[in-house]
Amino acid sequence: MKDLIIPWSDDRDLGTPARDGMPVTLTIDGQEITVPGGTSVMRAAALAGLSIPKLCATDSVEAFGSCRLCVVEIEGQRGTPASCTTPVAEGMHVRTQTPKIQKLRRGVMELYISDHPLDCLTCAANGACELQDMAGAVGLRDVRYTAGQNHFAPRQNGEANPAYIPQDDSNPYFTYDPAKCIVCSRCVRACEEVQGTFALTIEGSGFNSRVSAGTPEQDFLASDCVSCGACVAACPTATLQEKSVIEMGTPQRSVITTCAYCGVGCSFKAELNGDQLVRMTPYKNGKANRGHSCVKGRFAYGYAEHSDRILNPMIRDKISEPWREVSWDEALTFAAKRMRGIQETFGQKSIGVITSSRCTNEETYLVQKLARAVFGNNNTDTCARVCHSPTGYGLGQTFGTSAGTQDFDSVEHTDIAIIIGANPTDGHPVFASRLKKRLRAGAKLIVIDPRRTDIVRSAHIEAAHHLALRPGTNVAVVTAMAHVIVTEGLADETFIKDRCDWEEYTEYAEFAADPRHSPETTEKLTGVPANDLRAAARLFATGGNGAIYYGLGVTEHSQGSTTVIGIANLAMMTGNIGRPGVGVNPLRGQNNVQGSCDMGSFPHELPGYRHVKNADVRATFESAWGVPIDPEPGLRIPNMLDAAVDGSFKGLYCQGEDILQSDPDTKHVAAGLAAMECVIVHDLFLNETANYAHVFLPGSSFLEKDGTFTNAERRLNRVRKVMAPKNGYADWEVTQLLANAMGANWCYTQPAQIMEEIASTTPSFAGVTYAVLEEKGSVQWPCNADHPDGTPLMHVDGFVRGKGRFIHTEYIATDEKTGPRFPLLLTTGRILSQYNVGAQTRRTANTVWHDEDVLEIHPHDAEVRGIKEGDFVRLASRSGETALRATLTDRVSTGIVYTTFHHPDTQANVITTDYSDWATNCPEYKVTAVQVSLSNGPTEWQENYAAQAARSRRITPAAE
Amino acid sequence: MKIEKLIHMANQIAGFFATQPISEEDKAVQIANHLSDFWDPRMRRALHDYLAQGGAGLDPLVCTAMAQLRRPASGSEDRAPDGC
Incomplete structure (x- = not known):
């Protein structure tokens, strides 16, 4: 190849x-x-x-x-x-x-071939089969054994062959053909060592040895297999084979690129014939994934070819009308005229943008530049608002910069990991596999999560402690851990004196030592047994290299930023910063959340996390862009919607983001969108937000453009174009066309020029060029004259801000409280096979694993409500109600229910409220007071929503 | 802007700074800084106007903080874009 x-x-x-x-x-x-x-x-x-x-x-x-x-x-x-x-x-x-070895090898090969079908020419692995290659390499010219007992012939001597097992094609993406198996065990070992699922085994012995996915009755789909593809990659023959290769033939060329799903940012080889993508295989030199993958990146790329994809621009005067397909020119002129018209009537600050965490750095940079340089305001925000904005605030305040401190390789040196508010086996599967490998080698784990996630206990791993806290009490738990560390003398005072503000620490120690923060006191509100919490805190403080990994279960709370600060405090007080194996590691949700934040998507910050109030920073961009920059912060996403309902915000350009489905309190989002006069949706599909749009600009998939993504470890990886954009333009080109239609005079001809502009204006990216990325493969920012090779570990000799700051973390209960009407707490999350709002994964065969959102409820809570497994239930909060099926499980404690938000027909966010993090307005998705009751089917709201969506998606094709 | 929401948000900010080990004066400064760093002028203006009408329901720390903040002029956003 x-x-x-x-x-x-x-x-x-x-x-x-x-x-x-x-x-x-x-x-x-x-x-x-x-x-x-x-x-x-x-x-x-x-x-x-x-x-x-x-x-x-x-x-x-x-x-x-x-x-x-x-x-x-x-x-x-x-x-x-x-x-x-x-x-x-x-x-x-x-x-x-040597002659002796050559003879031995031929003898071995002869035995292998004697029980292998000789259908090489029509075999899916033809040309990519190691058995075939080895037969050639050892010079096998003759097989002396006559056909006898074998595994490959369906029938022998006129009778069914008892040793023959038909092909298992239950998995949507690959087949298992036992007839071609040479029992090398590579698949079994890959499942154990690389993925850590232990779904496969060799059953039987001698001639009866067979690869098996669990019990003999189970096929691959019914087994524990998570379809990561590690076994398929390891298989030397056609035994485990991608269905796409069976259908399309072996790929003849490959391009190295970066996955567009989660924040792990795995490197892949896109393997092609011509411009037809045959398969994606994990790239072993990828520094984030080291050759591993999950079901999404490995297999769920078919959405790019899905028939729902919109390839032509469309416009309409009112959202009640059907869409009209028009030329790019007409759509852009229509959009530009409307946006400028709104500004003339309602003022310069009446329109804004939402940048996409799924698009490249270069594209995101251009969208915020559109707001700042062309709209003339700071109304730019990104989906990080609703996921990791508290990370930006919390780590910025304590350490001095908004970023994870480590690379993923760091986990190989971790002795004790805390996972708080994250579900890595589902949300960040490749990182989870790397962590599980380390756990199997003896590292310890503490999980802090209301729900018993898979990482708590699965094959060959078990958390030392699972602190199943009540949703909304993170700050109390984290501060109680600090209490134990301080009062039991476990703090690393040498590190603190050297690296942090000692006076602030002593104040914090005094604060944390107060009996109100003791585990015995907080147990009453957190539900975490004091003994467990004490043991966990001691383990973290004394167990060697301690690393904290966290996710949206930390940030998406009224006190999200406070918990991030508390986590930073824990890391500092135990000296767990600045070397391999330790650190504070936010697990980013979407592929380019880190990058979209870095690129100045937030309304108060220019690229590189520099506040717009700073004249020197503005001057850099004013001279680069030739326009004045507004020194006042703009609107954040929730504020945009509030201002829209209020009448002062009228136009939105939303790239690669589906706020109607992903943002909380759907009814409020819908009201905000409905109040706008020009909503421009730039996406692959007519997403839910597009139901309220006036202009639809078709987007390009990650396979169709050049650029960079920045993953959770600050690593800039190249995205490489493997085929021409099906819609005609890469997304950065579309943004440029819109900017120019509004009077700008941009003339980028390739994304490398955008990166040059980013590097020239943003000190932490000063050393980043496409040439550097070609040479090194990837770099982690900061990458500049001080760090020409990038920065795998941050805060090694000192914090970015100088001395690390200890900030007090007082628990303040959310105002979202249970009561007689809404006695249960709903918390939300995601599942392995689906991604975010599901726009991509729902349009792949991944739906075989998860075709609807279900409500997890504890059997006791179900019993008192008369709910049985699979019943349709009504889920209601003060914001709204929906209906979905229930599943009974003790993964959740009594009093807590859980669901995912991948499907618009459930629309879990009609339930979530408008409460948000005090510092950043990050919505409180993780705590909603609800009631659950039996129901007959979809609610009236769901039916109305579906009808409105269907009406809104009507398209009138362009006249010929 | 829906004032109930702004009151809730402002009080949340005050709630955090109220717990910090700093003087009352510094708490108000921190709250004022937070509001001017993260709130769009129209949100601050709405809070100013509400305070001018009595500010019922606002945390006293928010009221002190707001007193230190200039009410953003509304003129800035009525200006048409300066061309590009």
Whole structure:
């Protein structure tokens, strides 16, 4: 396969994993080579450019030594050891090709082939089959064994072959064909070692050994398999094969790019024939994912080709009218005229933008520039408002910058991890796999979550403590942990004196030590047993390298920012900052949430987190853009909607974001959108927000454009165009067209020029260019003269702001309270197979795992309401009501219910309220007082919503 | 802007700074800074106008903070864009 030639792009299979011992020099086939101690002879040979035949070895999993094809001769050693399981030794002399070895290898291959169908020409792995390659490499010319007992013939001697198992194609993305299996165990080991799910096993022994997904009755779909694709990638034959390869043939070229799903930001090889995407495979040199993937990035890319995709611009005068397909020119002129007209009537600040966390840095930068330089205001916000804006505030205040402190590799050095308000096996699966690997190696885990998530207990891992707190009490729990650390003398005072404001710390210590913060006192409101909390705090403070990973269960609360501050305090007081294995790590929701924040999407900040009130920062952009910049902060998303209802905000350009489905209190969002005179939706699909839009500008998928994404570890990864935009323009081009239609004079011809502008105006990106990204693969910001290679770890010698700040974290209960009308607390989250509002994943076969949102309810709460498994229930809050099916589970405690928000026909956000984080207005999605009762089906609101949506999506094609 | 919401939000901000170990004066300064750093002028203006009518329901710290903030002029947003 021809790859894009990049120096770091060597992704050959070296047979066994890398090791990092002291250098060892040996000779292989007369060549001298020096490798790290612990390296296998097989890997050393591969590094020397000599490939030893192999079948059961692959460098994503530990050596197994079962196929015996990789045997070698070593001077002074008896016999023919397997090179995969033999470590190198100083002065070793290895021979990989001798008559004795060649004969042995041919004998091994002959046995393999004797139980393998010889249908190579019509096999899906033809040309990409390691068995085929090895038969060639060892010079197999003859198979002496006559057909006898075998696994591949459906019938033998006129009777059904009892050893034949038909192909399992239950998984929507790959097939399992036992007839082609050579029982090398690579799939089983990949499932265990790489993914950590342990769904596969080898059942039986000897000739009866077979790969099995769980019990013999289970197919792949019914098993524990999470469809990450690690087994498929590891399989050397067509036994586990992507259905897309079966249908389209083996790909002939590949382009390295970055996944557009979660904030892990996995690197992938988009493998193609022509401009037809055949499959996505995880790229082993990707520094975020190290060769692993999840079901979304690996398989759920078909939405880009879905028939729902809109490829032509559309406009309408009123949202009650059907859409009219028009030319780009007409749509842009219509949009520009309306937006300018609104500004003339209602003022300069009456319109704004929402940038997309799914689009590239370059695109996001242009959208905020559109607001600041063309609209002439700071009305720009992004979906980070509703997810990680408290991270920006909390880490900015304590450490001095809004970013995770570590890279993902750091987890390999962690001894004790806290996961608070995050569900990484579902939301950030590849990170979860890396964490689970570390846990299996002995690291400890504390989970702080109202719900028993999969990471609490699953195959071969179990959290030391699961603090199942009551939703809304994060601050009390985190402060109680600080109480234990302070009062039991566990704080790292040397670190604090050296790195933090000591006086502030002593004040904080005094504050935390107050009995009102003791676990015994807070137990009453948090529901976390005091003993558990004390033990967890002690473990974190004394268990070695402590890392905190958190998600939206921290931020999406009235006190979201306070909890982030509390987390930063915990890390500082235990000295867990500034080295591998520790740190404060926000798990970002969408692929480019970090980037969209970095790029100045917030209404108070220009790119690089610099407040618009600062004249020097404004001057930089004023001179670059040639326009004055408003020194006042603009409207945040919830404020835009409030102002719209109020009549002072009338026009919105919303790129790649579906606020009607994703934002809280749907009725209020709908009212805000309905009150606007020009809503421009720029998206792949007619999303829910588009029901209220006047202009629809078709978007391009991540496969159709160049740019960069920045993941949760601040890593800028290249997004590379693998096919032409189906809609005609990349998204950055569409924004430029809109800007120019409104009188700007932008003339970017490629995204690299936008990155040049970002680098020239933003000090933390000063060293970022596409040439640097080509050379290094990726960089983590800050990347500038001080850090030319980027910054894997932050705050190593000192905090960005100087001394780390301890800020008091008093628990203040949310105003969202349960009572007789709404006695339960609803908390929301996501599931592995679906992503965010589901706009992408609902348009893939991932729906086989999750085709509707369901309500998790504790059996006791269900029983008193007469609710049984699968019943339709009505879920109501003071904001609204919806209906969905219930599932009974003790994952949630009594008094708490849980659902996902992936499906618009459930529209979980009609339930959530307009309460928000005190500092940032990040909505309080995670705490809503609700009642649940039996219901017959969809609510009247759901029926009306569906009818309105259908009416709104009517399209009148353009006249020929 | 719906004033009930602005009151709730402003009181939440005051609620946080009220718990910080700083003087009453500094608390008001912090609240004022937070409002001017993160609130669009029309939101601050609405809060100013509400305070002028008595400010019922507002945390006293918010009232002190607002006294330190200039009421943003409304003229700035009626200006048409200066061309591009």
